[in-house]
Amino acid sequence: xxxxxxxxxxxxxxxxxxxxxxxxxxxxxxxxxxxxxxxxxxxxxxxxxxxxxxxxxxxxxxxxxxxxxxxxxxxxxxxxxxxxxxxxxxxxxxxxxxxxxxxxxxxxxxxxxxxxxxxxxxxxxxxxxxxxxxxxxxxxxxxxxxxxxxxxxxxxxxxxxxxxxxxxxxxxxxxxxxxxxxxxxxxxxxxxxxxxxxxxxxxxxxxxxxxxxxxxxxxxxxxxxxxxxxxxxxxxxxxxxxxxxxxxxxxxxxxxxxxxxxxxxxxxxxxxxxxxxxxxxxxxxxxxxxxxxxxxxxxxxxxxxxxxxxxxxxxxxxxxxxxxxxxxxxxxxxxxxxxxxxxxxxxxxxxxx
Amino acid sequence: xxxxxxxxxxxxxxxxxxxxxxxxxxxxxxxxxxxxxxxxxxxxxxxxxxxxxxxxxxxxxxxxxxxxxxxxxxxxxxxxxxxxxxxxxxxxxxxxxxxxxxxxxxxxxxxxxxxxxxxxxxxxxxxxxxxxxxxxxxxxxxxxxxxxxxxxxxxxxxxxxxxxxxxxxxxxxxxxxx
Amino acid sequence: xxxxxxxxxxxxxxxxxxxxxxxxxxxxxxxxxxxxxxxxxxxxxxxxxxxxxxxxxxxxxxxxxxxxxxxxxxxxxxxxxxxxxxxxxxxxxxxxxxxxxxxxxxxxxxxxxxxxxxxxxxxxxxxxxxxxxxxxxxxxxxxxxxxxxxxxxxxxxxxxxxxxxxxxxxxxxxxxxxxxxxxxxxxxxxxxxxxxxxxxxxxxxxxxxxxxxxxxxxxxxxxxxxxxxxxxxxxxxxxxxxxxxxx
Numbered sequence: 001x002x003x004x005x006x007x008x009x010x011x012x013x014x015x016x017x018x019x020x021x022x023x024x025x026x027x028x029x030x031x032x033x034x035x036x037x038x039x040x041x042x043x044x045x046x047x048x049x050x051x052x053x054x055x056x057x058x059x060x061x062x063x064x065x066x067x068x069x070x071x072x073x074x075x076x077x078x079x080x081x082x083x084x085x086x087x088x089x090x091x092x093x094x095x096x097x098x099x100x101x102x103x104x105x106x107x108x109x110x111x112x113x114x115x116x117x118x119x120x121x122x123x124x125x126x127x128x129x130x131x132x133x134x135x136x137x138x139x140x141x142x143x144x145x146x147x148x149x150x151x152x153x154x155x156x157x158x159x160x161x162x163x164x165x166x167x168x169x170x171x172x173x174x175x176x177x178x179x180x181x182x183x184x185x186x187x188x189x190x191x192x193x194x195x196x197x198x199x200x201x202x203x204x205x206x207x208x209x210x211x212x213x214x215x216x217x218x219x220x221x222x223x224x225x226x227x228x229x230x231x232x233x234x235x236x237x238x239x240x241x242x243x244x245x246x247x248x249x250x251x252x253x254x255x256x257x258x259x260x261x262x263x264x265x266x267x268x269x270x271x272x273x274x275x276x277x278x279x280x281x282x283x284x285x286x287x288x289x290x291x292x293x294x295x296x297x298x299x300x301x302x303x304x305x306x307x308x309x310x311x312x313x314x315x316x317x318x319x320x321x322x323x324x325x326x327x328x329x330x331x332x333x334x335x336x337x338x339x340x341x342x343x344x345x346x347x348x349x350x351x352x353x
Numbered sequence: 354x355x356x357x358x359x360x361x362x363x364x365x366x367x368x369x370x371x372x373x374x375x376x377x378x379x380x381x382x383x384x385x386x387x388x389x390x391x392x393x394x395x396x397x398x399x400x401x402x403x404x405x406x407x408x409x410x411x412x413x414x415x416x417x418x419x420x421x422x423x424x425x426x427x428x429x430x431x432x433x434x435x436x437x438x439x440x441x442x443x444x445x446x447x448x449x450x451x452x453x454x455x456x457x458x459x460x461x462x463x464x465x466x467x468x469x470x471x472x473x474x475x476x477x478x479x480x481x482x483x484x485x486x487x488x489x490x491x492x493x494x495x496x497x498x499x500x501x502x503x504x505x506x507x508x509x510x511x512x513x514x515x516x517x518x519x520x521x522x523x524x525x526x527x528x529x530x531x
Numbered sequence: 532x533x534x535x536x537x538x539x540x541x542x543x544x545x546x547x548x549x550x551x552x553x554x555x556x557x558x559x560x561x562x563x564x565x566x567x568x569x570x571x572x573x574x575x576x577x578x579x580x581x582x583x584x585x586x587x588x589x590x591x592x593x594x595x596x597x598x599x600x601x602x603x604x605x606x607x608x609x610x611x612x613x614x615x616x617x618x619x620x621x622x623x624x625x626x627x628x629x630x631x632x633x634x635x636x637x638x639x640x641x642x643x644x645x646x647x648x649x650x651x652x653x654x655x656x657x658x659x660x661x662x663x664x665x666x667x668x669x670x671x672x673x674x675x676x677x678x679x680x681x682x683x684x685x686x687x688x689x690x691x692x693x694x695x696x697x698x699x700x701x702x703x704x705x706x707x708x709x710x711x712x713x714x715x716x717x718x719x720x721x722x723x724x725x726x727x728x729x730x731x732x733x734x735x736x737x738x739x740x741x742x743x744x745x746x747x748x749x750x751x752x753x754x755x756x757x758x759x760x761x762x763x764x765x766x767x768x769x770x771x772x773x774x775x776x777x778x
Contacts, residue, residue: 004372004379004387022612030391048611052604053637060601060634064577064608067595068616072608090598113391174414175372175387177379193593193609195573195616197541205547205588247414254412331415 002177007142007167008033010178011101014149015073016041019186020099022072024050024061026080029113030169031103034075055080059087059100066096069192071153075101077169078111081119081127088162089128095216097156097189099149100134101165103172106298106329114329115169117246117297123166124275124306131213133220135163135227136274138245142176144272150181157189159223166274168246168297170331223276230278231270234260235285238267240341243307244295245271247331252295255337266341277306282314289315291351292322293344295337301326301352308353321351354384354407355492358416358433361425361446363400366481370423371402373485373504377495378406380503386414399428406494421491423484425467427452434460442491444484463491463531470526476516479523486527497528539566541574546589548582551751553708553741557650558586560718561619564725570617575609577602579622579631581657583650586621600631603638606645617728618645624738625655625663628688632664639694642701642733646724649690649736651705651766652743660746664688667765672746687765691738695771701732703772707740709758713768720770740766 005013012034015023023038025031035051042049048065052058058074065072076084081102091098102123106116123136135155139145145167152163191199233256235241244252249270256268269281285292292311294304301324308322325332325340343349357374359367368389375387389402403416418438424430425446437443439459447464454462465487467480476482482504489500501521508514539562548554565571576594578586579602587594593616597605602620610618627635627649638645654672655661662675665687669678681687695703702724706717717739724735740762742754749757 002379004375004385022608024608024611050607050611050641053633053640056601057604057607057634057637060597060604061608061611063595063597063601064605064610065612066608067605068575068609068613070612072612086598087601094595169391170388170415173389173391175375175385176414177385193575193595193613193616195575195593195613197572197591197593199593201594205585251413254410257412331413333415333417334413335417 002179004175005142005178006033006173006175007145008103008172009037010142010180011145011149011165011167012037012041013180014146015099016045016047017181017183018150018153019071019184020073021047021070022050022062022065023047023074024052025058025074025076026052026055028077028080030105030115030172031075031077031080031101033172034101034103055083056086059084062098063087063090063096066091066098067094067193069189069194071099071186073099073101075103077103078105078107078119079109081122085128088134089130089132091162092130092132092134095160097153097160099152099156099163099165101167103167103169105169112329113169115171115247115297115331116329117168117248117302118329119166120274120296120298120302123164124277132216133161133223133275135159135161135223136166137163138166138272138274139171140246140250140270142171142174143178145171146178146181155227159219170247227273228276228278228280229272230281231272232268232281232284234267235269235281237265238286239265239290240293240344241285241289242266242268242293242295243271243303244268245274245303248295248297248327251332251334252337254334255341258334259338259341274303277310279310279313282310285311285314287315287318289320291344292320293325293341294323295325295327295332297327297329297331299326299328304352322353323349324352354405354409354411355494356417356419357404357421357423357488357492358401358419358436359404359423360399360401360429360433365425366478367400367423367425368402370481370485370488371404373507374488375404375406376507377489377500377503380499380506381495383407384409384411386411388414401429421488423488424450425484426450430454444487444491446480446484463487465527465530467527470530471523474519474522474526476519476523479516479519482520482523483527486524487531490528490531500524539563539571541565541571541590541592543591544589546585548585549745551742551744551754552582553652553739554582554585554650556708556714557648557717557739557741558589558621560714560721561621561648562590564718564722565617568722568725568729570725570729573615574617574619575613577605577609577618577620579620579626581623581626581655583621583623583626584657600626600629601634602626603631603643603645603647604634606647607638607641607643610643610645614644617725619725620645620647622647622649623656624649624651624653624665628664628690635690636694639698639700639734639736642699644728644731644733646728647734647736648721649738650741651738652741653687653762654743654746656743656746660743667761689766691736691771694736700734700736700772701727702735704770705738705740705766705768707758707763707768709740709742709755716768723773
């Protein structure tokens with residue numbers, strides 16, 4: 001039998017078991033349980049915990065830990081992640097691996113505490129200054145979030161970049177029975193600063209920015225090719241394909257199941273990587289598909305842009321309409337999604353693209 | 354799949370009551386989710402959680418249409434009464450839910466003086482456990498002894514098993530009341 | 532008979548400082564101290580943004596170019612995971628005391644076991660001589676063209692005194708490089724700071740008064756004289772906090 005764990009606690013314990021040796025961060029609802037848990041837990045396993053004076057300091061402490069080649073972690077939410085963008089851009093520039101967790105809450109500025117998906121644009125398009133990418137994983141259950149902690153570190157180290165887990169307030173606060181994986185041993189990364197100048201570095205004024213940028217882009221293209229992840233069903237037969245991630249993604253799956261029982265030819269794509277976006281899933285869609293529908297927990301409709309671009313890329317000869325059902329915050333109820341699907345069929349809800 | 358909302362003032366133990374039912378369901382290897390209210394919602398003095406359990410996958414852990422509402426005070430009753438599924442059960446703390454409760458004719462209202470029962474057992478903090486016993490009986494999904502054993506294990510895991518005997522008495526009192 | 536002074540082994544090439552700048556002297560002092568303490572092959576430098584960035588180009592040592600002002604936070608993270616290394620942040624006054632004051636002061640507040648070396652040349656040197664938080668009253672800079680009005684812009688900050696008087700730290704001092712005697716004294720301060728880190732005593736900071744002839748519109752000699760005749764009256768030299776070490 002699985003044991004009941006709170007999402008944030010489970011993520012924190014998973015980080016410990018994945019070999020995380022430094023956490024630094026600043027409290028913010030609904031992510032705080034991660035740091036509370038690690039404040040006691042990391043010292044038990046020989047790790048370090050620093051309560052930073054700000055999210056800005058927190059990400060910079062993580063840069064220190066990452067530069068020294070140890071698995072490091074910071075977590076925050078909404079405005080806290082805004083402050084971390086500077087450091088995430090530095091991590092991208094220095095090609096350091098680190099994991100950042102955004103337990104997303106709704107709103108601009110200070111925002112609210114409601115569970116949401118309003119930070120999609122920021123997390124998937126960059127966020128900080130420059131010309132970089134971040135791998136973005138979006139779990140839809142606590143068990144998957146635990147797997148994503150291990151996966152995030154592996155991908156971050158494989159490609160030497162930031163991997164973000166874009167979870168949601170509700171997923172952080174809720175509990176589910178889960179199985180916790182075993183501990184793994186992690187050694188210092190071979191490229192780490194160790195005080196002995198083992199890993200040679202050129203001076204900052206001697207860098208070849210043109211070559212670096214081209215190499216970095218090549219790396220990002222490799223990731224786009226190799227690391228797209230998603231879950232999908234009934235794409236080859238579907239007249240309408242729903243696209244939704246995280247907790248709304250699960251609710252969407254429930255709606256699709258019920259709609260199919262009622263005789264509608266629908267399918268779904270649940271992106272697991274928000275970047276790289278699972279374009280390849282769109283290759284599997286029925287050539288005669290009548291529409292793509294994103295289900296999102298934000299007001300403006302954000303992922304719909306990527307869904308529209310992906311269907312355009314994979315069905316170049318068609319002009320497949322792409323709709324968006326934005327529920328602002330929370331987790332849309334299955335019956336709401338079904339009701340709005342009927343409005344799409346009746347023409348009451350128009351396509352975005 | 355069953356859905357229960359536990360709601361009341363902070364301190365009335367509604368989140369714990371939800372956890373106990375969740376642990377009972379988990380002990381039977383069912384799918385379970387426990388979703389609390391959190392953040393500023395906690396600070397105003399009200400608390401609630403939604404528990405769902407069943408054999409099949411739970412697609413949405415948040416409040417949709419509860420089969421049972423536990424309302425430990427007036428604000429909770431008013432907040433959730435219109436969400437309850439037609440034919441559903443509303444379990445109220447009769448000492449604190451004093452508002453009009455008969456607006457909906459399609460739900461079953463069950464009143465329990467849980468504070469008084471808990472006080473009679475010399476376990477004044479056990480009112481939520483009394484209600485938990487009643488909920489387990491009303492849902493009719495779990496055997497009483499299995500439920501008590503799962504509850505005992507949950508408290509032991511948290512290092513809070515010093516009320517074990519009284520909790521068991523409170524649970525049984527609620528279970529037998531309905 | 533004069534002593535033969537050899538260049539510390541971790542310095543491998545000239546750095547790009549302006550004629551008469553003090554940075555080169557200070558970096559050399561740090562490297563000499565590290566070598567004398569046997570730590571020159573066990574050091575990581577988190578480096579600030581500004582003229583201090585030039586340290587990165589001239590040393591064969593581990594270093595990390597931090598974003599502007601954040602070196603003390605980066606240093607804290609490094610020391611947390613790698614306590615066996617000596618961590619020396621190298622920052623200017625603009626980096627450490629203006630944009631980075633939160634990170635700088637909070638590292639002291641937590642008594643992080645790191646060494647912070649700040650180079651105080653009373654302006655933002657790299658960007659062309661703007662007012663910083665250590666610019667003197669009435670000093671003309673490109674952003675205080677009529678002379679600094681301290682009633683509107685604040686008075687020059689005395690960071691070592693501040694943290695020495697307020698926080699539980701190991702060591703705080705201010706040195707200068709305007710004369711051979713002051714250079715030797717500064718070297719002894721840097722040595723004590725790094726020793727305190729080696730002894731796990733906690734946070735150490737050495738601020739060094741340093742000439743910036745290009746932005747001060749002075750000759751190198753005039754700039755040295757300015758430190759001697761004007762600056763050290765306000766920015767007092769000496770040790771402000773030294774801990775009793777119980778062995």
